[in-house]
Amino acid sequence: xxxxxxxxxxxxxxxxxxxxxxxxxxxxxxxxxxxxxxxxxxxxxxxxxxxxxxxxxxxxxxxxxxxxxxxxxxxxxxxxxxxxxxxxxxxxxxxxxxxxxxxxxxxxxxxxxxxxxxxxxxxxxxxxxxxxxxxxxxxxxxxxxxxxxxxxxxxxxxxxxxxxxxxxxxxxxxxxxxxxxxxxxxxxx
Amino acid sequence: xxxxxxxxxxxxxxxxxxxxxxxxxxxxxxxxxxxxxxxxxxxxxxxxxxxxxxxxxxxxxxxxxxxxxxxxxxxxxxxxxxxxxxxxxxxxxxxxxxxxxxxxxxxxxxxxxxxxxxxxxxxxxxxxxxxxxxxxxxxxxxxxxxxxxxxxxxxxxxxxxxxxxxxxxxxxxxxxxxxxxxxxxxxxx
Numbered sequence: 001x002x003x004x005x006x007x008x009x010x011x012x013x014x015x016x017x018x019x020x021x022x023x024x025x026x027x028x029x030x031x032x033x034x035x036x037x038x039x040x041x042x043x044x045x046x047x048x049x050x051x052x053x054x055x056x057x058x059x060x061x062x063x064x065x066x067x068x069x070x071x072x073x074x075x076x077x078x079x080x081x082x083x084x085x086x087x088x089x090x091x092x093x094x095x096x097x098x099x100x101x102x103x104x105x106x107x108x109x110x111x112x113x114x115x116x117x118x119x120x121x122x123x124x125x126x127x128x129x130x131x132x133x134x135x136x137x138x139x140x141x142x143x144x145x146x147x148x149x150x151x152x153x154x155x156x157x158x159x160x161x162x163x164x165x166x167x168x169x170x171x172x173x174x175x176x177x178x179x180x181x182x183x184x185x186x187x188x189x
Numbered sequence: 190x191x192x193x194x195x196x197x198x199x200x201x202x203x204x205x206x207x208x209x210x211x212x213x214x215x216x217x218x219x220x221x222x223x224x225x226x227x228x229x230x231x232x233x234x235x236x237x238x239x240x241x242x243x244x245x246x247x248x249x250x251x252x253x254x255x256x257x258x259x260x261x262x263x264x265x266x267x268x269x270x271x272x273x274x275x276x277x278x279x280x281x282x283x284x285x286x287x288x289x290x291x292x293x294x295x296x297x298x299x300x301x302x303x304x305x306x307x308x309x310x311x312x313x314x315x316x317x318x319x320x321x322x323x324x325x326x327x328x329x330x331x332x333x334x335x336x337x338x339x340x341x342x343x344x345x346x347x348x349x350x351x352x353x354x355x356x357x358x359x360x361x362x363x364x365x366x367x368x369x370x371x372x373x374x375x376x377x378x
Contacts (some may be wrong), residue, residue: 039226039235041273046228077277081270084230088266089286097282 002186004114005031005060007050012142013065013171020175024183031062043068043080047113048121055115063178067110067171069144071132073103082144091136091147104131106148110170112178124181126173141165191375193303194220194249196239201331202254202360209364213372220251232257232269236302237310244304252367256299256360258333260321262292271333280325280336293320295337299359301367313370315362330354 004021006028008014014030021028031054038049047066055062068082074097078085085093098104107129115121130150138146138158145157150168157165166172193210195217197203203219210217220243227238236255244251257271263286267274274282287293296318304310319339327335327347334346339357346354355361 037228039228039270039273074282075277077274077282079273079277081228081273084228084268084270085266088264088268093263093266093286096288097278097285099285 002026002182003029003061004182005029005054005058005062007031007033007035007054007062007064009035016166016171017063017065017175020172021179024179026179026182028063031058031060033058035064039080041076041080043109043111044113044123044125046080047111048115048123051113051115051121055117055119059117061114061116063112063114065110065112065171065174067108069106069108069148071098071106073098073101073105086143091144094132094144094147095135098132098134106130106132108148108170110174112174114178114182122181124174124178126170126175126177128168128170128173191215191371192218192250193371194218194243194247194251196220196222196224196243196251196253198224205355205360206252206254206364209361210368213368215368215371217252220247220249222247224253228269230265230269232298232300233302233312233314235269236300237304237312240302240304240310244306244308248306250303250305252301252303254299254301254360254363256297258295258297258337260287260295262287262290262294275332280333283321283333283336284324287321287323295319295321297337297359299363301363303367303371311370313363313367315359315364315366317357317359317362 018028035050036053038046040046043066047064051062051064068079070076070079107127110126112124113121128150130148133147133149133156136146137156141158148157195203207217224239225242227235229235232255236253240251240253257268259265259268296316299315301313302310317339319337322336322338322345325335326345330347337346
């Protein structure tokens with residue numbers, strides 16, 4: 001069975017990704033190491049750097065995932081710094097910035113980077129388009145879920161069950177691309 | 190003459206720091222290399238990491254400077270991500286977040302990190318306390334200068350000459366601490 005190490009301290013993310021990995025016969029283990037995260041406007045550069053440094057240091061294949069909410073009327077803010085922005089100004093700060101703004105398009109982007117100890121990093125992306133709600137709605141999910149409405153629905157992510165949300169999930173899309181690529185590549189070797 | 194390399198692509202910062210260095214008989218040269226900047230809520234960790242990586246790679250003593258605007262009512266936002274926030278939501282975004290907020294205390298913090306090729310990094314800080322203005326005022330300076338009023342004044346940084354602003358400057362304070370430490374240490378060796 002192919003083994004891959006997921007560099008994360010977030011057990012929720014680990015569980016979510018493991019469920020997808022199993023469908024492809026891949027064993028995903030947690031790499032409980034310190035992650036070096038660089039500053040960049042580009043999520044792919046951030047996660048690729050982390051995966052490369054960890055794979056070389058720990059001599060195992062490493063996968064890293066990074067995600068952000070990109071609001072078009074705010075020039076992509078909060079983007080790669082979504083978790084810092086969530087901790088400081090929070091969902092109410094975002095709603096205040098969006099007061100009176102008619103263009104409410106936004107997307108969640110997830111980037112999965114994979115690197116072997118001697119290899120170059122590879123990138124897999126998943127994206128879900130939607131809108132910023134005009135008020136906080138729902139209690140499920142986490143982060144900016146209570147103000148994000150995916151296209152084709154009227155509810156925010158926080159008003160859905162995990163199962164419903166996962167049908168749209170940017171993270172599930174990126175991990176599915178990655179694991180299906182890895183399963184196929186392993187078959188070919 | 191002691192030589193130190195300043196890892197920056199900002200010629201304005203280089204000029205500002207060089208003027209202070211000269212007063213202490215220190216020659217400051219630009220290190221035109223790529224800077225690795227990590228994500229952290231702590232400016233000292235960000236600049237120390239950059240200085241250490243560059244000093245080891247280029248085998249010279251390296252200095253790095255990082256600064257941010259910390260707004261108390263916003264939990265320290267935009268803090269270490271000030272330049273990204275300036276590029277996306279800008280001064281008007283900050284004013285919108287501060288609409289109706291009475292606690293307007295804020296500070297600019299500058300952190301200078303110094304590292305020799307085999308040494309540990311040392312940190313020197315400079316800070317200026319003040320308030321967020323209720324509207325954009327003045328055309329001088331850069332970044333968040335048009336909305337920052339230092340304590341003891343009624344004008345924003347953007348309404349002052351460079352010379353007046355430098356009397357308050359967090360960056361000048363941090364560099365003065367560093368160069369005076371370096372000059373004294375050099376004298377002792």
